[in-house]
Amino acid sequence: MQSKTSSYLANLLQFCIDNKIHKARKILHAYLLRTNQFSNTFLVNRLIELYSKCGHPTSAHLLFDQLSARNIYTYHAVLDAYCKSNDIDNAYEVFAQMPERNSVTWNLIITALSHNGFEKKALENFYLMMMGGFVPTRFTLASVLSACGGVSDVGCGKECHGVAIKLGLEGNFFVGNALLGMYAKCGFVWEAIEIFKGLPEHNEVTFTAMMKGLMETDRIHEAFDMFKLMHRVGISIDSVSLSSVLGVCAKSSFEDFVVVNDNDRNWYNVHGKQIHGLVIKLGFERDLQLNNSLLDMYAKHGDMECAEMLFDNMSEVSVVSWNVMIGGFGQKYSKERALEYMEKMKNHGFEPNEVTYVNLLAACVKSEDVETGRQMFDDMSCPSLSSWNALLSGYSQNEHHKEAVMLFREMQFRNVQPDRTTFAIVLSSCAQMGLLDGGKQVHAALLKDVAYTDLYVASGLIGLYSKCSKIEMAKHVFDELPQYDVACWNSMIAGLSLNSLEAEAFIYFKQMLGKGMLPTEFSFATNAGTTNVSLGCQDQHCEYVKILFYNRYLAK
Incomplete structure (x- = not known):
């Protein structure tokens, strides 16, 4: 009789899992407690899985802790719960406790790490998986290739490509799209094109990945041609595709996609407006992300009149929307309008974030009001590197080179890690002042940083030593470059x-x-x-x- 009851409960739990009957979880949980079924590991595993499917990882983990006789399926169930809720810390803790693992386990943790910004950790676990003799699935490879693209590790990506070929998965839809996206993100466009040609079929993901890759390597016309081809062959155009092509339009220069209206001599981003029309035609005009992409496209091209019209008619706005408008007015040297929009932003109950202040700082700099920019910077409780760079740029562009060098020293005292932009700006200021000793100190800081071999920074070093009449040092920097x-x-x-x-x-x-x-x-x-x-x-x-x-x- 007990066996029949257990079998019935197992089928009932599986039915609730398959059909996502969330409300039944507490009733079944109570029934298992009342009938002393908690010693049945199989039934409790199914209950943990039901909690996982219902989006209750904490309840799933409580059950996991109460179960004394655990097996690999118990671990899988609670690991899946945390991975689905993007709780990486708890997911990795459960993963580390597992007495044994299989391909499913590895796939769960690698996918979760890759999708939540822990690309390097995902790659480390992939190598551990391979060393353990486990064979990756198409989903594992797709996640790992996505991680390779995220950190621009084309070497690892090529190794995964080799594994895909060996396993006969190169032509698989998921793996093929991931390969294409990896090569595109790493700037290997020709390889991405070859993958694109070799895929047996294409969908919106394929075209969008190809479009992004072309855009990121500044092949703007080809990126837009890819979107036109997608439209022509009848591939379904979704909001992601539209957002990507708007990114192409935003990145294009005036010479790429514009015409001049002889009546008023204003520039119009023709393709951007055509995509705007398509957004409305396809019924995406209430999509917040798409509207933000449209705002960004108009702002990048300085068409703040159209941006304002769109913004005023949006059914929903976010902090991103406000930031785009503030940044757009800043680019147009309209500090007053940028400040006006920040006040409106606060009045509508939105809290300015770091991007807001960086945009305002940039607006002050472009308006040559570095003093106000400095006051705004000093009011920040914990300015980001972008804020430091924005103020540095303002000092340098307005020929306040001594202040730029002093600000760089302040960064060092406050243990703010500079990047290639920081180094390039301060080297330029040192060169303009003929400040050789200061330039040497920056060079010393560079030797401790990977930016030393960065071409952008190296060019600044060469300029510094040249202007300080130390041409042999300039030659040395040039000769030491790997490329x-x-x-x-x-x-x-x-x-x-x-x-x-x-x-x-x-x-x-x-x-x-x-x-x-x-x-x-x-x-x-x-x-x-x-x-x-x-x-x-x-x-x-x-x-x-x-x-x-x-x-x-x-x-x-």
């Missing part, structure tokens, strides 16, 4: 020219061409100036530069 970009070459060439080493500057210019690096207008301008004052074969040099300039720019 080069055109900005570094330009800085080195300009530095040599500044120190009256024109012939050597021209040699570097030819080396740049020999490395396959396409020169910019700055490269030609520097060398045109160099050859005009160089000794010996200056006329020959100048003619050579003129020919290159013609081939590069005028013969298009």
Whole structure:
């Protein structure tokens, strides 16, 4: 009789789980207590799973703690509860306590870590899983590839690609989309395109990932063409796809997607407005995230009139909406309007956050009111790195270089970790002041930081030593770089020219061409100036530069 009752209860619990009958959980829990069924591990496991499906991880864990005879399914049930509620700390604690694990366990924890911003931890556990001899599933690989993209670890991504090929999962829909997204996020667009071509079918996720990858590598026209292809072949366009293409429109320059209206000479982002029309046509006009993307698109293009019209007609707004408007007016050098919107934001019951203050700080800086910006900065209880960088930029742009250097020192005293932007700004200020000792101190700080090999920062170092007449140090920085970009070459060439080493500057210019690096207008301008004052074969040099300039720019 007991066996029949247990079998009936097990079927009833499974029926409630499958059909998400949440209200039955307490009744069944009480019945198990009343009939002394808590010694039945199988039934309690099902009850824990029911609590998990109902979104009650704490209740699931209480049952877990009360159960003395646990098995791997007990652990799975409570682990799944925490993973589904994104409670990573408790999930990892349960995972660490498990006496044994299988592929399902590993998949649960890796997926949860990857989806909640713990990409590096997800990759560490993936390697542990592989070392334990467990075979990853398509879901494991998809999560790991997403984590690789999140931290731009293309090396690990390629290893996972190899595993996918070995397991015959490369053409799997989930794995294929994840591979495409990983390569796109890491900037390997050609590899992403090859994956895209090789997939047996495509959906909105595939197209959106491809579109984002093209956008992030500044291939704006191709990104928008991908959206047009998606629309043409009949792929369902969802809010995520629309938000992504609005990001493409926001990132585009005026020359990319604009026309001029001869009547009022105003610029219009044609494609952005077309997407706005599509948002309305598809019935997404009340979608808050999409409306925020539209606001951002208009604000990035300085069309605050359209942004205001949209904002005033939105059925719902968020802190993000207010921040976009404040940032948009800041970009338009309208500090007063930005401050006005912050006051409105407070009056409507929204609390300004760090982004709000950074946007206001940037508005003050752009309006050349660095003093007000500093007052606002000093009122922040715990300014973020973005706030420090915004004020540093304001000092530097307004030629308050001494204040920029002093602010950098204050950052060090307060143990605020600088980033590449911080270093580049303070190096520029040191260079403008000819402050060699200060620049050397920044260089020393760089040696302790991974930013030392960053090309953006290296270019600033080269500029500093060049302007302080320490050209050998500039050469040393240049020679130590693992790779080069055109900005570094330009800085080195300009530095040599500044120190009256024109012939050597021209040699570097030819080396740049020999490395396959396409020169910019700055490269030609520097060398045109160099050859005009160089000794010996200056006329020959100048003619050579003129020919290159013609081939590069005028013969298009």
